[in-house]
Amino acid sequence: MGGIPDSELLLPELLKKAGYTNKIVGKWHLGHRPQFHPLKHGFDEWFGSPNCHFGPYDNKVKPNIPVYRDWEMVGRFYEEFPINLKTGEANLTQIYLQEALEFIRTQHARQSPFFLYWAIDATHAPVYASRPFLGTSHRGRYGDAVREIDDSVGKILSLLQNLGISKNTFVFFTSDNGAALISAPKEGGSNGPFLCGKQTTFEGGMREPAIAWWPGHIAAGQVSRQLGSIMDLFTTSLSLAGLNPPSDRVIDGLNLLPTMLQGHVMDRPIFYYRGNTLMAVTLGQYKAHFWTWTNSWEEFRQGIDFCPGQNVSGVTTHSQEEHTKLPLIFHLGRDPGERFPFSFASDEYQDALSRITPVVQQHQMSLVPGQPQLNVCNQAVMNWAPPGCEKLGKCLTPPESVPEKCSWSH
């Protein structure tokens, strides 16, 4: 039922004040109810959905997920926006691509600075691609989807170049999670040498590649080892727009421009949470696990596996194991797969721990917990009659309102 509180400032709200026009294309997952709508939080335009393309549902127990244009729904997945689960065919990436190209062309014509958040989801199960890409990859349907995204990114970059605005447009490409290995092999990616996948705090779940593109400013082919977080895009983007971050609150993100433009590397910790639990921290090349957990034995026995083919004794645990007194510490440079925890008795363990401990204490002392948004669930508020449904004759009758404590299995 919850979503982004008004007290949270999103990037587009700030960019708007600097004259930017802002659009989100694709998945918005900060709440589907009117008060959480992206156009309430700084975006000027939206084409997409308030969740992934799960389904199809029966529209009785659960409604299909709506697709919005701006304030109103324009259809639903598996209805106006078909996805063939059997063949994996869907045109959604192509639709999202056209939305992106059209928006860029329009803003260029208006000479408006713009921010485009292009949140495509073809690689999220159920994985889809359009017909020209289906079957073209050696990697199966997942590879087909990646090829279509790659092709689409290429078309967006080409448009920026053709419009002559590439040197004035910063593009950042990354992912919100490591590959979801629960969907492997048919609909899952690979996390290469890293341990486990999405839903865990191992590197396979949390570490993603990122590419920054800004011809004339960022030299092609550079590689940085700077530890970054998607939160850094807030601060970095404000800096690009010549804005300062708000001063009335603590901002966790760093400005990555010194890294991207001058190659600076800043030593900073990254904290890995599951819910309210600080599971692990990375500092430099060291990673300390305070808790280890993949998923429950109960889930695992049902065949849900976040780490298929991987098993590191005492690390990929199916019970929630506490190590807060003596964290498991790995060197991610020498052991990127988190397979060989240091011996507690080793000098390197003691040295790493003595550097990590004060950083974690400082973090925990200064942390201000947010208000939980995902504790109350209620089927009655789930996308039955989104704004605009009347025009389409697609309003559904919600069931009786029964607020319940949400159940999160992992």
Next chain:
Amino acid sequence: MGGIPDSELLLPELLKKAGYTNKIVGKWHLGHRPQFHPLKHGFDEWFGSPNCHFGPYDNKVKPNIPVYRDWEMVGRFYEEFPINLKTGEANLTQIYLQEALEFIRTQHARQSPFFLYWAIDATHAPVYASRPFLGTSHRGRYGDAVREIDDSVGKILSLLQNLGISKNTFVFFTSDNGAALISAPKEGGSNGPFLCGKQTTFEGGMREPAIAWWPGHIAAGQVSRQLGSIMDLFTTSLSLAGLNPPSDRVIDGLNLLPTMLQGHVMDRPIFYYRGNTLMAVTLGQYKAHFWTWTNSWEEFRQGIDFCPGQNVSGVTTHSQEEHTKLPLIFHLGRDPGERFPFSFASDEYQDALSRITPVVQQHQMSLVPGQPQLNVCNQAVMNWAPPGCEKLGKCLTPPESVPEKCSWSH
């Protein structure tokens, strides 16, 4: 005690007839006794050793491994050629580099066509690097060794360019095994998404990257999915030298020039053996395992692990499991980590099996087994008094000759 029989024709023997001067720098592992010496098998020069840089030994139970220049030893590892096991410091890669550069300069001055086999071994445990490279990598000592090899390859390529012969010199870079994960994390590499490591017939043990470099002929940055084998370098190199492979025997290697020059992809099987046992075969994207085995429970319980952190039920077995009737089949495109064998009942399994079976039958029918060379072991013939030892005063007295059946633990 064994080694390369005279009946086997090596590449340099054939190249010699076409006027090439041939040199091996580094490890020669086809026999250390005089009849197996590389200069008996087509090489004109050798600087290196008849095994890796294992040791140090006591020169009583076991002699240190000699380093040869051409016919004669010029010292031994850990003696004239020091390796500091504690710091990992050794200058061997630099020595091997100078040998390579000097050979290329000399042959260029003589205007002789040349073949250089540069078989460096710094990434083989005990891993070493020279002082300027030690501690320079995030990957620990293994990374330091890779950086030194990378730097050295760069110097070799630069020399070819500076001499103006790069367009007339074909360079091929690859490895003889996947990373030896038994040496991880301190002295082992990573096999990325692949299963297990060296000593197994899983992809992590058998699949290696390869780079071909030939400016003006092979365009930079191309990627080929051609299945290749190091055996192909025999046929390919003969083709480059304008020679035909011998017609008096079956040659398993393919000429990869059509792949490298025109992008052709040939469908061909690759057979994976351990000893005389056909463990697996790859055909296109399909891989069938007829036997699965990593190492014995006995070894594994001693901490020797070819697949650290990996465990695929029924696949990474510690007993030798036979699947010749119903092989385990994987699709290496969709499942490069060999984690998800096909269901025996699936159409794709049946289809893959029906393509693989005749290829394997044809292979087994036409196979002519070689003469085993590694069945008899005898400490008395192990590098005690190699040719040249008298000049150095470094001849050791061998123990009594006791030929024994060799014992190979895996």
